[in-house]
Amino acid sequence: MQSGSKHQWTTTEDAKLVECLVDMANSGPTWRAENGFKSGYLLELERNMLEKIPGCKLRAQPHIENKYRLLKKQYGAIADLLGQGSGFGWDDRYKSLVCDPDIFQGWVKGHPGAAGLRNKPFPHYDDLAHVFGKDRATGFSAEGPSDTAQTIDREEAEENEDLYDTNDSLASTQGPPVAASLASTQGPPIARSSDNPSGTSTSTSTKRKKGKKSDPVFMQLVDNLSNMGKVYEGATESMKKLAETFKHEADEGR
Numbered sequence: 001m002q003s004g005s006k007h008q009w010t011t012t013e014d015a016k017l018v019e020c021l022v023d024m025a026n027s028g029p030t031w032r033a034e035n036g037f038k039s040g041y042l043l044e045l046e047r048n049m050l051e052k053i054p055g056c057k058l059r060a061q062p063h064i065e066n067k068y069r070l071l072k073k074q075y076g077a078i079a080d081l082l083g084q085g086s087g088f089g090w091d092d093r094y095k096s097l098v099c100d101p102d103i104f105q106g107w108v109k110g111h112p113g114a115a116g117l118r119n120k121p122f123p124h125y126d127d128l129a130h131v132f133g134k135d136r137a138t139g140f141s142a143e144g145p146s147d148t149a150q151t152i153d154r155e156e157a158e159e160n161e162d163l164y165d166t167n168d169s170l171a172s173t174q175g176p177p178v179a180a181s182l183a184s185t186q187g188p189p190i191a192r193s194s195d196n197p198s199g200t201s202t203s204t205s206t207k208r209k210k211g212k213k214s215d216p217v218f219m220q221l222v223d224n225l226s227n228m229g230k231v232y233e234g235a236t237e238s239m240k241k242l243a244e245t246f247k248h249e250a251d252e253g254r
Contacts, residue, residue, distance in 0.1 A: 007063050013053065017067060018124045020048040021131045042068070075128040081117060088118075095123045 024031045024041065031037050031044065042060035049064070050056045058064055078097060081088045087103045090096075096119050099107070108115045 007058065009067060013049075013056075013058065014067075014124070016049060016052045017045070017064065018071075018127050018131075019052065020045050021068075021071075022127050023048070025131045071124070071128060072132055074122060075125065075132050077117065078122060078125060079129070079133075090125075094119075094121060095125055096121045 024037060024044070031041055042065055045064050045068075046058065046060040049058050081097060082090055087107060088097050088099045091098045097117050099118055104118050
């Protein structure tokens with residue numbers, strides 16, 4: 001762990017911070033406020049973390065503040081999914097969202113921003129329900145699950161722009177371009193006529209191609225393949241970004 005603005009959280013630090021949050025939530029009016037905790041709670045968390053981990057150099061800002069915000073957003077996204085009858089369940093053994101693969105694929109078409117939530121471990125969900133559950137009752141769940149997941153994605157990307165290259169090429173996962181796919185379905189090129197190698201055959205070939213392009217069945221195929229390519233590209237990008245969001249060893253600092 002470095003003393004600068006960057007910090008990669010360990011699983012031990014994650015667990016100890018959650019312990020501190022639970023203790024603070026149990027303190028009642030000492031630290032509890034109507035929509036979270038009272039002013040000064042971040043400095044108190046910094047002191048408590050130092051007690052639990054001697055030599056800990058985590059600072060109230062930016063380290064603890066960023067991690068607290070991320071944990072709250074992640075908890076809210078999962079709680080919303082479990083509470084809206086979307087077909088998701090909770091695996092208490094692995095502490096992750098579960099869903100039938102076929103149902104999930106259908107569901108994610110309407111919620112592409114939450115594509116990375118399935119089977120992602122979130123080991124502190126139960127404890128954080130005690131910490132953040134009351135906050136959600138006062139408006140935290142105003143966002144839908146897809147919106148919340150996209151918010152997590154955006155904030156995590158801002159915090160970790162030095163660790164993750166969000167412009168990595170997806171060429172290896174996107175398959176061949178649509179144009180190349182269409183070329184393979186159109187058959188071999190029309191041979192030139194031996195009687196007129198320079199003129200007539202070219203005109204005939206052009207006419208045939210024009211006729212095929214005007215075929216409504218062919219045009220529908222082009223539209224369908226183009227749309228499939230766009231949907232696949234968007235889903236792949238969403239999965240890549242949201243997977244990064246749920247990395248526990250993330251650079252939280254600014």
